[in-house]
Amino acid sequence: MTDQVHGTPRRGLVAATLGFFVGFAGVVLYGPVAAEFQGPMGLSGLLLGLLVAAPQLTGSLLRIPFGAWVEDVGAKRPFLILLGLSIVGMGGLSVLLLTAYPDGLTMRHFPVVFVFGALSGCGIATFSVGIAQTSYWYPTDQQGTVLAVYAGLGNSSPAIFTLLVPLALASFGLTGAYLGWFAFLVLGTIGYAILAVDAPYFQFTKRGIGRSRAKRRASERGQELFPNGNAAASLRDAASVSRTWVLVALFFTSFGGFLALTVWLPSYWTAVHGVGIQRAGVLTALAFTLLAAAIRIPGGIASDRIGGERTAIASFVAVAVAASVLVLTREFVPALAATVLLGAGMGVANAAVFQLVPTYVPEAVGGASGLVGGLGAFGGFVVPPVLGVFVDLHGTAGYATGFVVFLVLALASVGLSSALYRTQPAPELAVTEPSSADD
Template sequence: MVESQVRGSPRRGLVSATLGFFIGFAGVVLYGPVATEFKSAMGLSGLALGALVAAPQLTGSLLRIPFGAWVDDVGPRRPFLVLLGLSIVGMAGLALLLTVFYPGGLTMGLYPLVFLFGALSGCGIAVFSVGTTQTAYWYPKESQGTVLAVYAGLGNSSPALFTLALPIALGALGLTTAYLVWFAFLVVGTVAYAVTAVDPPSFQLRAEGLDPETSEARAREHGQELFPGGDAFASVRDAASIRQTWVLVALFFTSFGGFLALTVWLPSYWVSIHGVDVQSAGVVTAVAFTLLAALIRIPGGVLSDRIGGEVTAVGSFLLVAVAAATLVVTRHYTVALGATVAIAVGMGVANAAVFQLVPAYVPEAVGGASGLVGGLGAFGGFVVPPVLGVFVDVYGTSGYATGFAVFVALAVVSVALSERLYRRQPTTGPDAVPADD
C-alpha cells in the first residue's frame, strides 16, 4: 500500500488563502470610490446611495456563514472557487450593463440591476471566513493570532489599493473600461488561486479514503492541531450554542463591519465635508484609513497573542469611540485626518483581537464560528451605510459628519462587551478553557 502524501505546507496554505482573499475582497469598494458618478447619473438619494455602495457587503457578509461552515465538510478550496466564480458573474454583468447604458442610459430604472450585480460581485468578499479557516487549520494554536492577522491584514489591503486605483482609472479610461479591467483582474486572480491552493492535511488525507481518526492522527504529524467536525450544520450549531460566539459577533460588527462601512463611505465624506476632488478623496481614504486599518492587523495580532485579545479589544474600541466623536464635531481638515487615522488603528487592531479570540473560545467549531463572526459581524458593512445615508437625507451635507455618532455608540457598546469578556476570561492562550456561561 502506497503511503498517503500531504501536499503543500503551512506557508503555502497561508499564501494561497491570502491571495484568494486579496482578489475577492477588492469587491468591498466596487461602488464607493466612484459613488458620485453613480449618484449624479442615476439621481440617487442619500439612502439609495448608501444601500448601493453597501450592496457587495450584503452577500459578502451573509454568505460567510454557510461557506465558512461548508469548509468543515469539504475543505476550503472548493468554497473559495465557488465564491470567486459568483463574483466573476456579477462583475461581468456590471461591465455589460455599463457598456450598453452608461452614461446617458444609466437611470434610476436600472437601480435594481446595478444593485444585483453589485451583490453578486460581493460574493468574493465572503471568502474571508473560508480563508480564515484554511489558515487556522494549517497552523498550531499558539500562532493563530499572528498568522490570522497576516492573512487578514494583507488580504484587507486590496480595498485600499482599489480605492486609489479606481478614481485614477476612471479619469484615464472611463468608468466602463475601468470595470472591464477589474473583471480581467478578477479572472486572472481566481485562476492563480486555483493553481496554488491546497487543502489542509486532514482534508487531503480524508480525500484519499482514510477514516477520520487515522487522517487526524496523520495530520497531527504535519503540524495540524485544529480539526473540523465534518458536519457543516453541526459546526454552526456548536458555535451558536456558545454565548461568547455572539459577543464576538457584536464586536466584529463594530470593528470589521465599521471598517467596511467607512471604506465605502469616507470618499463621499471627504468630498462633501472638506471639498476635495474625487481622486484626492480616494487617496485620503485609502492611505489614512483602509490600507492602514488592514496592515495594522498584523502587529495587532501579535499584540493580541502577547497580552490577550480582550485587553487589546478594550483599548482599541476606546480609541474608536474618541476618534468618531471628534469627527462628529470637527470641520477642520487636519483634525479630521488625524481622527480618521485613529479610527483606522482602532478598528484594525480590534479586528485582529476578535479573530485571535475565535479559536480560543470556539476551538471545536472554528469553521462555524468563523462563519458566524465573520458573516454577521461583517453585515455591519451593509447595515451602516444606509443609516449614514439617512443622516444625509435629514441633515443635508452636515449629515456626512453627524453620522459618525453611529460609530460612537457602537464603540461604547463594544468597550463594555470586551471588558465583560476580560473579567470572565482573563487568559486566552492556547490552553485557556472558555467559560460557557
C-alpha cells in the same frame, strides 16, 4: 501515496491570502466612484448608502454557510465558487455599462446595478473560508499572528482599489475601469486555483481515509485544530457558545465599521471638505483603509502577547475617541487625524477579535468564523444606509454627524470587551488525541 501531504503551512497561507485579496476588493466596487452612479440615477442619500453597501450583503451573509462548509470539504472548493460568482457579477456589470452608460443609465437600472454589486461581493465572503483554511494549517500558539497576516494583507485590496479606481476612471472611463477589474478578478481566481492546497486532514479524507485516522495522521504532521466534519453541526456548536455572540457584536463594530467607512469616506471627504474624487480616494485609502489593514498584523502579534481581550478594549476606546472628534469637527486636519486613529483602532480590534475565535470556539472554528465574520461584517451593509439617512435629514452636515453611530457602537464594544476580560476562563485544549479507531 496516501500518507503524502502536498503543500506547506506557508503555501496554504499564501494561497488563502491571494484568494481573499482578489475577492475582497469587491468591498469598494461602487464607493470610490459613487458620484458616477448617483448623478445619472438620481439617488437619495439612503439609496446611495444601499448601493455602495450592496457587495457587503452577500459578502457578509455568505460567510456563514461557506465558512461552515469548510468543515466538510476544505477551503478550496468554497473559495472557487465564491470567486466564480464574483466573476459573474463583475461580468454582468461590465456588460451593463458597455450598453447603457452614461446616457442610458437611469433609476430604473438601480435593481440591476444592485444585484450585480451583490454578486460581485460574493468574493468578500472568502474571508471566513480563508480564516478556517489558515487556522487548520497552523498551530494554536501562532493563530493571532498568521490570521493577522492573512487578514491584514488581504484587507489591503480595498485600499489599493480605492486608489486605483479613480485613476482608472480618469484614464479609461468608468466602463474601462470595470473591464480592467474584471480581468484582474479572472486572473486572480486562476492563480488561486493553481496555488491553493487544503490542510493535511482534508487531503487525507479526500483519499478515502476515515476521519479518526485522518486526524491522527494530520496530527503527526503538525496540525492541531480539526473540524468536526459537519457544516450544520459546526454552526450549531458555534452558536451554542455564548461568547461567539459577543465576538459577533464586537466584529460588527470593528469589521462592519471598517467596511462601511471604506465605501462611505470618499463621499464624506468630497461633501464636507470639498476635495476632488481622486484626492478623496487617496485620503480614504492611506489614512483609513490601508492603515486598518496593515495594522492588523502588529495587532495580531499584540493579541497573542497580551491577550485579545485587553487589545480589543484599548482599540475600541481609540475608535470612540476618533468618532467623537469626527462628529464635532469640520476642520480638515483634525478630521484627518481622527480618521487615522479610527483606522488604527478598527484594524487592531479586527485582529483581536479573530485571535479570540479559535481560543473560545476551538471545536467549531469554521462555524464560528462564519458566524462572527458573516454577521459581524453585515455591519458593512447595515451602516451605510443609516449614514445616508443622516445626510437626508441634515444635508451635508449629516456626513459628519453620522459618526455618532460609530461612537455608540464603540462604547458598547468597550463594555463587551471588558466583560470578556473580567470573565475569561482558562482556555480549553483545542484538540484531544484522535482515536485510533477509524470512522
